[in-house]
Amino acid sequence: VHSLTWDELCKAPAAPLQFQRFSFNHPLYIMFTSGTTGLPKGIVHSTGGTLLQHRKEHVLHSDVRPGDVMSWYTNTAWMMYHWFISGLASHAAVVLYDGAAIVKRKDKDDVGILWRMAEDAGVTHFGTSPRYLAALMEAGYEPGHQHDLSALRSVLSAGSPVSAEQYDWLYSAVKRDMIFASISGGTEIMGCFVLGSPLHPVRRGEITCKGLGLAVDVLDERGASIIGRKGDLVCTEPFPSAPLTFWGENGDARYHAAYFEARPGIWTHGDLAEQTIRNTVIIYGRSDTTLKPGGVRIGTAEIYRVIDAQPEIQDSIVFGYPADGDEDIVLCVVMKDGMPMDELLIKRIRAEIRQNASPRHVPRRIFQVGAVPYTLNGKKVEGAAKATATGAPVKNVGSIINPECLAEYAALMQGS
Template identity: 40%
Template sequence: MSTEPPDWIPTARAIEGARITDFARFAEQRAGRDGRELSGDYHRLWEWSVNDVNGFWAAVWDYFGLPERPAGPALATEAMPGSVWFPGSTLNYTAEVFRGRPGTGTAVITVTEDTGPTAVTWDGLRRQVASLARELTALGVRPGDRIVGYLPNGPEAVVAFLATAALGATWAVCGQDYTGAAAAARFAQLRPAVLIAATGCVHAGKRVDRRADVQALRAALPDLAATVAIGDAAQVPGALAWSALTAHDDAELAPLPVPFDHPLWVVFSSDTTGRPKGMVHGHGGVVLEQLKNLGLQLGLRAGDRLLWHTTPSWMMWNVLVSGLLLGATAVCYDGSPAHPGTDALWRLAAGLEVSVLGTSPGYLAACRKAGVRLTGHGPAAPERLGVTGSAFPTDLQHWVAGELGPGTQVVCSSGGTDVVTAFLGAAPTTPVRAGELSAPCLGVSVDAYGPDGKSVRGEVGELVVLRPMPSMPLFFWDDPDGSRYRAAYFDIYPGVWRHGDWITLTGHGSVLLHGRSDATLNRHGVRMGSSDIYGPVEELAEIAEALVVGVEQDGGDYWMPLFVTTTDGIGLDDALREKIRAAIRRGASPRHVPDEIIQAPGIPHTRTGKKLEVPVKRLLRGDALDTVADPGSVDRPDHLDWYARIGAAHRARRGTAPGTPG
């Protein structure tokens, strides 16, 4: 863990003016606490938030002015799974979005690769949502029905979601980075009543035609009462025109108050094996968590502009849209962050004077390798840069912080689609050290468990959550006995959420993230995180990307190959292999040096950009390809064949059969 000084330290003025400081004082007054017991120290505030769960979440509810609720505890039943929050309370996500919003302010800005910014005011958004909600009601949509979207990241997705939520129906969406077959694998389980679809999009300078995918998707959804087409409805036979359904200026928006745990949306796991898991979250849990996540942890305020580069397929789209709950402007960019040049996202953010920009370590690494300057594209850099999705190497974080300067806080966070928020992150009042996550998030009772299931400090352990969070899934779709839900999180430690990440809790309150525990490298009983290897390797100019796995062998042996892709067609010779080994020895340890370094045609990822460590490990073991990965969840499924062949060749050299260690 780092002994270096922080890369970023909040000023006294920033701490004083931070919303989280104001919230802490609000909580102090409610609890009758003296002085700056909570407002003067983030970690004391966090400890209170997880020790007094009822007091904390009730304070969040009241601080943000949510509707009046019955007297009683915030957490009526403390169980995982099976927690019960705010019984008897009612609210509606869409109602909270529009409560008290200025009609002429900007709610949504949309940008695509082939169009400039298009703004929608709060009044304009309200009118479209009201119009669509009225038309959906006329189509027979009722509370609990499912409405699904196959859409790019544009205003239509926002309007469709808010109209669905207003009716108490349940929303699910896939971006057009997914094929129709991949979307069908998710939507078919839901038996939706309405499909809202676009016929194509533009990405990386190319027009993507999705008309055939829309037709295939319709054929896979036999319970559809209607299809709504965006653009030229004539291209989708029998579809209703989006433009007609959203044109009623006289429609009144009257969101239906629903119980706290009424299903709001279904988000799908990025699992690559079997049927995607549909995780259901409720109105109340999402509203409460996102007010805390965006309003307190990220410091988002009314009038701020939030741009997170995402597609609707990824949970960060749900977070982006939830900026509307704070009165912020959601900036929806549909396209490549690196088109027409690697600096495209920075130019866009500067031109729109974005307050908070979100992206991935992979994009930032590409910027550094391309020599992109992160400032100088507009009058000011973002106040905060959010980074999530994969490991954020220390050296890369140093570079980003140096480029942006002290005016921008770099916020590295880690969470999951499972809770549509972060477990670990930062706040406007916490210092930032490269290679570390500043702190656990408020209300998240994070701990690290060692092999014996006991809490550990200063060493690698399993990330666990000891107490319920409001945005934990209500249930998994089509899991009537809850067995899939329990197996996903509670099979190892009953009653304790096990997330599947390795972390280290440091002595100064920060957290080190080492990678997925189900992809852990375990050489001779020593556990290692793959991210510790990716950092030094991917910093090399010759290396585009790397993937490392550990495969148990017969006889107790262990094979740890490192696969790399190179930049600019560079060949992998012995000199480069030695350079890679030296970088790993220097940046991690001699124990981290792989057994082999192999040049690969590509590194396979989920559609949300996560490396497929576990599926590749299984392929190298000899597991059948059709049991290892759902092709619709993989960005380049053709690459998996190559890894399967590598595994077969390795087993042939060792003389072991498929499916056995070796």
């Protein structure tokens, strides 16, 4: 592949830009999924579908206007990089950052680098993730009290569910007069099924609305639309940003098997979700990491919400473990330096999960581990932890940024 350094590009003589026209379905990207639940899938996306989806989401859902400044802490391997770069099509500027979101210093961690950038650049739309928000909350950092964020109109978050407590923190520690939008979709559609809106109220712990022009629904095992109960997030009609195919051999067959095998003609996205009577949506986690104690489906997000509030715990991961025809919930926690995991803490964790989630959410087994497996773009890999603990092969080990930590999970259940 021919490439140029930045200096070489700047020294090249100027020439008029020449644009070549392509059809709507001309391939634009081959984007690989994160590999949280299996081998990454190479998904071929169309030029027209991607552009149409992004323009809709930016202008109509995110209120991006000409002259706005967008930023998102991401990398080129995550679809959010390409999503926010498309802000150029709405005549907005984009701010790129290369480096760590939290910089290690000798005295203490520098958690404010992205907010200094936002202040200096006059960022209007600040993109982030729940994991980053949790780190700021833990550090006691309040960006709105330490920076001039007068230009900021919206904060957006993607990658995993945002807890209700994080909604509260954003409006108290960042800015009261703004739109917070938790958005959810994926690499598969290069956009969002559910996201924010400048016209609707923001409700803590809930995603504001379904994407315009998308027949998004939540179905139960009968295929019936349900409200107020957990089910599968689906799209019942075709949409422009659907993939063209999967890259590689038998791409069409693998594509249809991944999203249409469960319900012919209906896109089954793989998220456990609930739609409310307010037409908002709650995402509980991936369907393939859904816990099923007693045969009842529950989401991991409800457990993580409780664990993230524990001051002694640095990180955690939850998965189901087969047990006598049923499934036990296994919770693994990473303790902060100098913090012990004793019986008092275990009892408190179980009591708070019982109170704030339900008795079904209470972990049967709780272990202390040294690290949690993550993908390159910061997603927990529950499937890999479960596979290792049960002695099954880990198919997506190449997608895990710290696969060495899995050795500890192999010994968890021995003698327990």
